[in-house]
Amino acid sequence: MIVFEEFILKSTLEAIKTLYSTEIQSNLVQIQETRKEFEGDITIVVFPFIKISKKSPEITANEIGNYLVQNCNYVYQFNVIKGFLNLSVKPEYWLEFLKDLTFADSFGTLPKNSSGKRIMIEYSSPNTNKPLHLGHVRNNLLGYSLSKILQANGHEVIKVNLVNDRGIHICKSMLAWQKWGNDITPQKSGLKGDHLVGDFYVKFDQEYKKQIKQLTETGISAEEAEKRAPIIIEAQEMLQKWEAKNPEVISLWEMMNSWVYEGFKETYLKLGVDFDRVYYESQTYLHGKSLVQEGLEKGILYQRADKSVWIDLTSDGLDEKLLLRSDGTSVYMTQDLGTAVQRFEEYNNDELIYVVGNEQNYHFQVLSLILAKLGYSWAKDLKHLSYGMVELPSGKMKSREGTVVDADDLVDEMIKTAREMSQELGKLDEFDELQTNEIVKMIGLAALKYFILKVDPKKGMTFDPQESIDFNGNTGPFIQYTYARIRSIFRKAGETGIKLSPLNNNQALSNNKEGSLIKTLYKFPVILSDAGKNLSPALIANYVYDLSKEYNQFYHECPILKEENSEIRNLRLHLSEETGKIIKLSMNLLGINVPERM
RNA sequence: GGUUCCGUAGCUCAGUUGGAUAGAGCAACAGCCUUCUAAGCUGUGGGUCUCGCGUUCGAAUCGCGACGGAAUCACCA
Numbered sequence: 001m002i003v004f005e006e007f008i009l010k011s012t013l014e015a016i017k018t019l020y021s022t023e024i025q026s027n028l029v030q031i032q033e034t035r036k037e038f039e040g041d042i043t044i045v046v047f048p049f050i051k052i053s054k055k056s057p058e059i060t061a062n063e064i065g066n067y068l069v070q071n072c073n074y075v076y077q078f079n080v081i082k083g084f085l086n087l088s089v090k091p092e093y094w095l096e097f098l099k100d101l102t103f104a105d106s107f108g109t110l111p112k113n114s115s116g117k118r119i120m121i122e123y124s125s126p127n128t129n130k131p132l133h134l135g136h137v138r139n140n141l142l143g144y145s146l147s148k149i150l151q152a153n154g155h156e157v158i159k160v161n162l163v164n165d166r167g168i169h170i171c172k173s174m175l176a177w178q179k180w181g182n183d184i185t186p187q188k189s190g191l192k193g194d195h196l197v198g199d200f201y202v203k204f205d206q207e208y209k210k211q212i213k214q215l216t217e218t219g220i221s222a223e224e225a226e227k228r229a230p231i232i233i234e235a236q237e238m239l240q241k242w243e244a245k246n247p248e249v250i251s252l253w254e255m256m257n258s259w260v261y262e263g264f265k266e267t268y269l270k271l272g273v274d275f276d277r278v279y280y281e282s283q284t285y286l287h288g289k290s291l292v293q294e295g296l297e298k299g300i301l302y303q304r305a306d307k308s309v310w311i312d313l314t315s316d317g318l319d320e321k322l323l324l325r326s327d328g329t330s331v332y333m334t335q336d337l338g339t340a341v342q343r344f345e346e347y348n349n350d351e352l353i354y355v356v357g358n359e360q361n362y363h364f365q366v367l368s369l370i371l372a373k374l375g376y377s378w379a380k381d382l383k384h385l386s387y388g389m390v391e392l393p394s395g396k397m398k399s400r401e402g403t404v405v406d407a408d409d410l411v412d413e414m415i416k417t418a419r420e421m422s423q424e425l426g427k428l429d430e431f432d433e434l435q436t437n438e439i440v441k442m443i444g445l446a447a448l449k450y451f452i453l454k455v456d457p458k459k460g461m462t463f464d465p466q467e468s469i470d471f472n473g474n475t476g477p478f479i480q481y482t483y484a485r486i487r488s489i490f491r492k493a494g495e496t497g498i499k500l501s502p503l504n505n506n507q508a509l510s511n512n513k514e515g516s517l518i519k520t521l522y523k524f525p526v527i528l529s530d531a532g533k534n535l536s537p538a539l540i541a542n543y544v545y546d547l548s549k550e551y552n553q554f555y556h557e558c559p560i561l562k563e564e565n566s567e568i569r570n571l572r573l574h575l576s577e578e579t580g581k582i583i584k585l586s587m588n589l590l591g592i593n594v595p596e597r598m
Numbered sequence: 599g600g601u602u603c604c605g606u607a608g609c610u611c612a613g614u615u616g617g618a619u620a621g622a623g624c625a626a627c628a629g630c631c632u633u634c635u636a637a638g639c640u641g642u643g644g645g646u647c648u649c650g651c652g653u654u655c656g657a658a659u660c661g662c663g664a665c666g667g668a669a670u671c672a673c674c675a
Contacts, residue, residue: 084618167675318671332675455612459604471637478637489634542613
């Protein structure tokens with residue numbers, strides 16, 4: 001595959017050496033895409049050179065432009081606007097690029113392990129006391145998409161899920177079920193297991209609040225009341241029994257967790273995400289204690305009079321952090337230290353990416369710092385994909401207060417809307433029921449996934465369930481529609497016996513929409529690589545939107561099957577084919593499917 | 599209070615080593631289907647890039663300050 005930029009960079013360095021007898025660093029040469037409103041393909045910013053040339057930007061640009069036209073094969077003409085040197089790449093090279101593209105299997109992607117690392121990515125990581133909500137949806141979609149993107153960048157990826165299946169939160173649900181459940185089960189209630197368990201979590205909280213209120217009315221402070229409410233004390237006792245492996249508590253715990261897992265399984269399937277390995281916190285929460293011992297011996301950690309163990313990070317601009325409670329039990333950090341060591345030992349991975357919300361930035365900062373202090377060289381290879389919180393127009397979501405957008409409801413709602421919308425447009429007429437179900441599911445999910453993934457992960461986002469979801473404009477369905485259009489052309493071509501033939505070497509581009517489409521296709525490998533480096537599916541999402549928009553303009557302006565000149569028609573068919581391939585590939589990187597028709 | 603992140607059109611968002619007249623979509627308005635899928639295309643209006651100062655040939659982008667918002671600083675996870 002030709003990469004014009006490399007050659008132009010090299011020639012520009014030569015030009016400066018020849019013209020001004022100075023060798024410069026290659027990072028002084030700024031090469032960028034020429035803006036649409038100007039003529040040309042590739043632009044060099046000449047301002048950095050004027051100190052060397054000691055001439056005006058215009059003269060400098062002209063001198064370099066002339067040199068390139070004479071000495072660089074790919075450049076055939078140029079124009080200068082202010083300090084910008086706009087170069088035009090010879091059309092035959094664009095065509096050659098397109099030709100290479102027709103032979104490429106998955107253009108832009110690197111084969112497995114080609115240049116790659118072994119990367120473990122942890123995402124989802126739900127609690128087992130309640131169903132998944134919109135926040136988890138963002139997490140799952142980011143994690144899954146990122147794993148695809150990293151694979152396409154030639155890395156080996158291990159997707160893992162760490163299920164938070166123990167602790168006070170699940171005891172709350174268990175206790176509430178014990179008290180008010182009347183032996184209800186998912187089967188008897190007809191509810192999904194995770195939803196049923198979540199209902200008891202809410203029930204617990206309501207009762208807890210009631211008890212706090214009663215206590216404060218007797219003159220006890222709110223803080224004290226929160227500690228003394230009988231129901232919270234009962235929950236804590238239950239947690240102790242769990243840790244003591246009390247058979248009754250354990251079997252209740254196993255039963256309710258199994259309900260939740262059934263529910264999660266369904267949600268994951270619906271969202272189309274999966275994992276190579278699932279860890280359970282009940283099996284990992286004791287890890288890390290030996291590390292603490294080691295740290296104490298090395299003098300990195302210290303013990304207080306009450307036996308609790310701490311690390312002092314004040315010299316790193318952070319605080320002191322607890323690593324073992326005074327009763328010797330471990331905390332979240334202890335466990336994370338332990339599991340990180342385990343994972344690197346077990347998988348010998350090069351990186352470990354945690355997909356976790358930005359509310360835990362501090363935690364991960366401390367985590368890698370402690371590991372570095374303990375002497376693990378891979379501490380620098382821990383990465384935190386810190387994504388922003390999803391808020392509703394009404395503000396933050398609170399699961400205890402029932403103001404969350406439930407993941408299952410959300411997906412169902414999207415599919416329902418997709419069905420209504422498609423029906424209204426008369427798009428479902430040719431489909432039978434089975435096909436209809438499949439297509440509306442594909443469209444509804446695309447709308448949801450794309451809406452969430454197109455936003456820069458680092459940024460917070462607001463989600464309006466009523467208005468946010470659209471099927472026009474910068475949306476998943478728009479991109480799917482573009483793909484379906486392309487497929488439709490090839491069905492028609494098949495019916496009329498038109499076939500793709502190899503591209504002619506001397507084929508000229510007949511329309512500038514063809515040119516801008518080729519240029520957009522050309523950008524894909526760089527976008528894919530950037531998306532991997534920046535851990536950002538949003539780059540792919542915005543690119544595939546640009547590509548679709550570009551294609552629709554081309555489609556509108558250029559007849560394809562109706563084109564009578566068979567060479568031009570063939571070129572346009574190839575452009576359509578390649579665009580379709582990259583749309584499909586990009587959408588797959590986002591975890592979104594594309595339909596043959598819609 | 600300390601630390602970190604954010605502030606771009608009415609709304610949701612792009613804008614990545616500082617580069618040309620800051621871009622899309624939605625919403626509003628006006629056009630385009632006897633022609634390959636109108637979930638499309640074209641056009642109009644809409645901006646003090648929160649504000650100020652600085653660095654620079656050049657700042658939405660970098661630095662400092664102010665204002666506004668978020669997260670975090672737990673013997674929670």
